[in-house]
Amino acid sequence: MTRATDAARDLTVAEVRLTPILVADPPLLNTQGVHQPYTPRLIVEVVTADGITGLGETYGDTKYLELARPLAERLTGRSVMDVNRLFATDLGVDESRISGRVDAGGLRGVQTADKLRLSVLSAFEVACLDALGRALGLPVHALLGGKVRDSVDYSAYLFYKWAAHPAGVPSEKDDWGAALDPAGVVEQARRFKERHGFTSFKLKGGVFPPEQEIAAVRALAEAFPGHPLRLDPNGAWSVETSVKVARELGDLLEYLEDPALGTPAMAEVAARTGVPLATNMCVTTFAEIKEAFAEDAVQVVLSDHHYWGGLRNTQHLAALCDAFGVGVSMHSNTHLGISLAAMTHVASTVPNLHHACDTHYPWQSEDVLTERLTFEGGRVAVSDAPGLGVALDRDELARLHRRWAADDGSLRDRDDAAAMRVAEPGWVTPAVPRW
Ligand SMILES: O=C([O-])C(=O)C[C@H](O)[C@@H](O)C(=O)[O-]
Numbered sequence: 500m501t502r503a504t505d506a507a508r509d510l511t512v513a514e515v516r517l518t519p520i521l522v523a524d525p526p527l528l529n530t531q532g533v534h535q536p537y538t539p540r541l542i543v544e545v546v547t548a549d550g551i552t553g554l555g556e557t558y559g560d561t562k563y564l565e566l567a568r569p570l571a572e573r574l575t576g577r578s579v580m581d582v583n584r585l586f587a588t589d590l591g592v593d594e595s596r597i598s599g600r601v602d603a604g605g606l607r608g609v610q611t612a613d614k615l616r617l618s619v620l621s622a623f624e625v626a627c628l629d630a631l632g633r634a635l636g637l638p639v640h641a642l643l644g645g646k647v648r649d650s651v652d653y654s655a656y657l658f659y660k661w662a663a664h665p666a667g668v669p670s671e672k673d674d675w676g677a678a679l680d681p682a683g684v685v686e687q688a689r690r691f692k693e694r695h696g697f698t699s700f701k702l703k704g705g706v707f708p709p710e711q712e713i714a715a716v717r718a719l720a721e722a723f724p725g726h727p728l729r730l731d732p733n734g735a736w737s738v739e740t741s742v743k744v745a746r747e748l749g750d751l752l753e754y755l756e757d758p759a760l761g762t763p764a765m766a767e768v769a770a771r772t773g774v775p776l777a778t779n780m781c782v783t784t785f786a787e788i789k790e791a792f793a794e795d796a797v798q799v800v801l802s803d804h805h806y807w808g809g810l811r812n813t814q815h816l817a818a819l820c821d822a823f824g825v826g827v828s829m830h831s832n833t834h835l836g837i838s839l840a841a842m843t844h845v846a847s848t849v850p851n852l853h854h855a856c857d858t859h860y861p862w863q864s865e866d867v868l869t870e871r872l873t874f875e876g877g878r879v880a881v882s883d884a885p886g887l888g889v890a891l892d893r894d895e896l897a898r899l900h901r902r903w904a905a906d907d908g909s910l911r912d913r914d915d916a917a918a919m920r921v922a923e924p925g926w927v928t929p930a931v932p933r934w
Pocket residue numbers: 527528529606607703731733779830831832833
């Protein structure tokens with residue numbers, strides 16, 4: 500008996516809705532400054548002619564919104580199955596205008612116009628796959644070839660942190676407290692373990708002089724024996740400092756992430772130490788792979804489906820890493836549940852994923868989902884429901900969009916240095932290497 504369903508189903512994109520939002524973010528410190536009280540994200544809804552809605556999420560800063568708008572127009576009228584052609588589409592935007600806003604010193608490597616384009620496309624790809632999965636009654640992981648694991652392991656992402664944003668700055672309360680020394684970091688790790696069961700820890704470094712961060716890692720190792728540990732100063736150290744830290748922390752680290760900035764510096768550190776080096780700063784595009792792998796500069800690449808250009812590109816990256824004997828793990832940035840669901844689906848399909856993935860999700864007290872995703876023993880279960888398996892909370896989406904609309908523009912573009920200046924007037928992003 501023919502089901503008058505799938506064949507007849509109209510998967511043409513009838514409408515693309517773009518909703519920029521501001522989500523609460525705690526005062527997490529990094530080498531550039533501190534997180535702003537609210538961070539911009541963009542929620543993408545792709546609606547088919549049959550009324551099926553697929554969801555995607557990506558960065559929401561102005562430069563991404565400017566790219567997303569023309570792309571949304573070009574997606575309309577295509578099929579949600581037309582994702583390959585979507586990536587080949589000329590967005591019809593003046594790329595020189597985008598290049599003028601390129602950030603050379605970002606925490607995710609150099610932000611080229613192409614990387615911005617891929618970050619936007621990733622949300623459209625995810626939304627198309629979500630819609631297609633819902634239409635076919637299949638989970639996104641099935642559309643990617645099928646899961647090879649039923650749950651995905653995440654690591655607790657520890658940050659040096661103030662108890663609250665500076666006085667006078669409108670923000671949401673959080674109950675994590677401050678973490679500004681080894682004891683504070685250990686306490687934060689304990690809470691992560693208690694609340695979500697994480698079994699591995701990553702400390703965001705580059706905030707205090709290296710000796711203090713070495714002491715924090717040693718304190719973690721003592722408090723949580725046998726738990727894999729990572730330290731990531733976002734390229735804040737010289738080669739000499741990186742080598743010294745690598746030698747001191749030696750066996751305690753699962754890997755050291757971006758100790759020094761750029762492939763040549765990472766290659767030198769790698770040649771002089773035995774600690775595996777990971778990166779989300781010097782290998783952030785396919786074009787950067789050749790030099791880094793040839794120089795043996797990195798032993799683990801952190802994928803990120805946002806700026807690598809989607810879930811299928813993440814699979815391509817993982818396959819390349821496998822071919823070159825390089826490990827793969829996953830980077831994150833402040834994100835909500837749609838992104839966590841997408842990360843979990845793709846991570847479930849990557850056979851050579853042998854490290855827990857990063858996620859900022861536990862730091863986000865707000866979400867646009869009717870039901871938050873949860874961690875059990877640090878793991879997120881892979882959903883077998885159609886599409887991503889998540890549902891949009893429209894009231895919450897509208898509330899967070901109203902916050903974005905009401906903003907005078909000062910929070911619509913993430914600027915950790917500007918947020919730091921509120922507490923420390925005169926603060927500028929430190930020159931690299933900082934130590
Ligand atoms: O692994 C990383 O480099 C990151 O997660 C980059 C982020 O921007 C992180 O430093 C942060 O949230 O401050």
